[in-house]
Amino acid sequence: MNNIPAIQLDCVSKSYNDFMLEPLSISLEKGLSYALIGPNGSGKSTLFRILNGLLQPSTGSIQIAGLTPKLADVDIKMRVGYVPESPTDHGQVRASEVIDFISRLYPRWDGKLCADLLEQCEVSTDQSYNRMSKGMKKKLSFVLALSARPEILLLDEPMDGLDFFAQKFFTEQIHHVLQQEGTSVLMATHRVEDIRRISDVILLLNKGRFLGEFEKDHLLDQWKTLWIDRLPPHPQEIAGVVEWEEGPLHRLVTHNHMQTVEYLAASGMSITRSTSLELDEILTIMLRNPHICSS
Known part of the structure; x- marks a missing residue:
């Protein structure tokens, strides 16, 4: 079981409108951090939407933590933490209610970790979600993803909207789960600094074509x-x-x-x-x- 890849894609492609993600076959090892990079329109968002079950691939098969999405979608979601580029809109409810709801979805939810992270990054949970700043919403997204104690972290432009101090704090948290918990990370980013600080392996996409995977060092x-x-x-x-x-x-x-x-x-x-x-x-x-x- 230990040799099962974190994410396995076999000939996965997606064609819609005027875009084509060409057949992609990659195997992401457990416990490593991968940076998915490429210019705008290269296919990063398409691939992330496929991994999150928001798009169905035109061809190919996917396994996440050894599970097939069509057969084990709920089990997969319980194992994956996700920080979206634009935080989910939770409307008028208070941040504390968002946390309470999300915590019920994850069997490995760590309430103490959640409380510690909220305190350290100074997120107030008393105000309504839609009154929070973009940076606070992104911090909350990070806290929710990390508190689920996931096997896999999917990070879409994770540092966008965060100030320097928050970037440093969450970079340290990502390093912790990589080194201490063996969490696997897949990050889409335009920021070279994020790639340099966080990633072990670079996955290069351009115009829908996968150019290869490369060890950063x-x-x-x-x-x-x-x-x-x-x-x-x-x-x-x-x-x-x-x-x-x-x-x-x-x-x-x-x-x-x-x-x-x-x-x-x-x-x-x-x-x-x-x-x-x-x-x-x-x-x-x-x-x-x-x-x-x-x-």
Whole structure:
């Protein structure tokens, strides 16, 4: 049972209006944090709606915590905590009533944790929900999701609307459930800082097509900018190089640092300087050159 993926998608696709999410097969391991990223219109929201049962896929099959949505929808919902991009509208009821209602839906609900989180992030439960600020509503969404003690956390633009202090607080809470409770996290975000701080693995989508999954630390370790003393006639033939620029010192960008260094050394070219790329630079180049993702 321990080897069952947190989320398993087999050839899942969705076609509607003028958009097509191409067949997607991925297996998300338990206890890891995945960042689902891509430009607007890439399919992130579509995939999240499918995982939450709000859309039915056109093709393919899904398992969440080893369960099939069509056969065990309620069981799945009890195992999943969800922080939506736009908090659910609970109308005129007080926040305390929202908490009381939600707590009855989750068998692992932790009332003490809920009370502690509410106090630490300073959420008042006495006022009516529709009078709460956007930031307070997002904080409450986080508290509800974490207090359910879920096996899987689905986070859709989780830090949107939160101030710096709340972002830091909930980032720490996510790290806690990852490290101490083995919770699995799937997060859709545009914020590179969230990806850098929270994710283990990056899932890259573009225009409905899945470009692959990449270990964040491996990307940061292998992508480098190198300056060399001379440039060969065909720079594109240098192993690992994806971009280059001529100058007093020629600049290369490589997605495989070790391979490029070995090639340059064998060719008698000297590296004058080497620097790491920022994560946003790496992802921008990958989206601009999708063929790199499969190399």
